[in-house]
Amino acid sequence: MLNIKCPYCGFRDEIEFSCGGEAHISRPELNDKLSDKEWSEYLYSSYNPKGLFIERWVHSAGCRQWFNMVRNTVTNEIYEVYKIGSLPKTKEGLLAFKNNWRRKTKSELIDLKKKKNNARK
Ligand SMILES: [Zn+2]
Numbered sequence: 001m002l003n004i005k006c007p008y009c010g011f012r013d014e015i016e017f018s019c020g021g022e023a024h025i026s027r028p029e030l031n032d033k034l035s036d037k038e039w040s041e042y043l044y045s046s047y048n049p050k051g052l053f054i055e056r057w058v059h060s061a062g063c064r065q066w067f068n069m070v071r072n073t074v075t076n077e078i079y080e081v082y083k084i085g086s087l088p089k090t091k092e093g094l095l096a097f098k099n100n101w102r103r104k105t106k107s108e109l110i111d112l113k114k115k116k117n118n119a120r121k
Pocket of ligand 1: 007008059065
């Protein structure tokens with residue numbers, strides 16, 4: 001059983017949590033110019049690597065807050081948990097984030113461009 005550190009409550013048993021799947025998926029907006037193939041990629045393609053992975057988890061039997069976790073799917077080692085809206089800080093987390101195929105999709109590139117424009121304002 002995993003011993004998970006909720007960023008809000010501290011360490012708790014895995015049974016108190018639910019996994020919500022892959023983290024850091026940028027949602028395209030309706031006026032983003034995506035092809036059918038790019039929309040299909042966003043809607044139906046998923047990432048299920050053997051090794052480092054960033055997942056969303058919710059403390060469903062506790063504070064009910066969502067957070068992200070960097071975990072090795074082979075060893076179940078947890079490298080980092082962090083709040084939604086921020087990026088990983090550990091070497092493993094940064095590697096998992098960078099190596100995810102989604103970073104190269106058009107919806108991710110559009111989202112990155114919007115974030116850079118908002119940062120300038
Ligand atoms: Zn909690």
